[in-house]
Amino acid sequence: MKNILVTGGLGFIGSNFIKHIFNKYNYNIFNVDIKTYAANHNNISEEINQSGRYSLSICDINDTDRLRNLIQKNNINYIVNFAAESHVDNSINNSNPFIKTNINGTHSLLTLLHDCPSIERYLQVSTDEVYGSLTEEDDPFTEDTPIQANSPYSASKASADLLCRSFYETFNYPILITRCSNNYGPNQHEEKLIPLMIKKAKAGKKLPVYGDGRNIRDWIHVSDHCSGIDAVLHGEKIGEVYNIGGKNEVRNIDIVKTILKLLGKDESQIEFVKDRLGHDWRYAIDNTKIQNELNWSPSVNLEEGLKELLKTKK
16 A cells, blocks of 8 residues: 655645545545645545545644654655645735745755655646746747746745756656646635635625736646646656646636626626736646646536536535
8 A cells, every 4th residue: 555645735736636546546645734824624525534544744844854754654655745835916925935835845845855765756746837927829838848937936836846856857866746727626715716706706796807807827627637646646757847737728807707607697796906916928738748648638628617616615
C-alpha cells in the first residue's frame, strides 16, 4: 500500500484531490494543512475521515522537523504540494504570506528530499499565471513558454517552480510540476469569481466585475484537474512540466452572464468596478503534451459543470 502526503488538503483543490485518490486507490492519505481562512474541515467527507486510511496534521509546511518525522515515520512515497496562498487580490494588498508559504514553504518541502529516500515522487501544483498574460492573437501557453509572472502571487508560484527545477537539475530528485488554468467546482472559497458571483446572484446583490469584464480565462473543473495531477504523478517521467487546461476560454463577463442565466436572474445585477492592478488579459493552455504523453484530456463541459455546481450551492 502506498502512502501519500497531501499538503493544503483542507483547501479547495487539495480536498478534491484527496477525494479523487481515496476513491481510486487503496492509499494511506496524510493531510498536512496549517488551516488558514481558506481551509475547511467540512471539505473532507465523513467517509474519508472514518476510513482508517486518512489522517490530518495541522502543521505549517515550513516546520521541516515535524514534517521530516511524519514522512520518515510513515514511509511516505508521494508528496503533492497544494499548500499555497492563491488569491491575487490578497497578494496585491500584502505579499508577505505569499513569500512565506509559496516560496519558503516549497523550499522547506524540497529540502526534506535530502533525508527521506522513501519519496518516489514530489509533485508541485502550480498555475498558468506564471506564464504571464496573452493577447487575443497569441497562441496558448505551452510548457516551453517563458515564465513572466505579473502579480506577487504568480511571482511567488514561479519562484517555487524554479526552486523545484533547480532541485531536479542539481540532485536529480523525482520532481514534477503541473500548471493548471482557472479551477471551479465544489469546496471553492467564496473569494473566487464563480462562487462569489453565485452567492451574490442568489442574494439579489450586485455582481462586481473588474473593468469591462472582457478579460479571458481558461476554466477547468476541479475533478478534471485532479485526474490530470493523478496522471502526471503516476506517469513514468520525472523532471517534467505538464500544463493542465480545460479548453474553455471564456470572458469573465460571459461567465457572470451564464451564472445569471442558469439562476434565472437578470443581468441588471452586474456592476462594473475599477479594474484590478496589473490585471492579466488572457490565459490559455495548450494541453498537447499531457494528452500525447499521458492520454489525459478534460471531460467536464463548462456549462454542465456550472449547472451541477449550482445544485450543490445553497
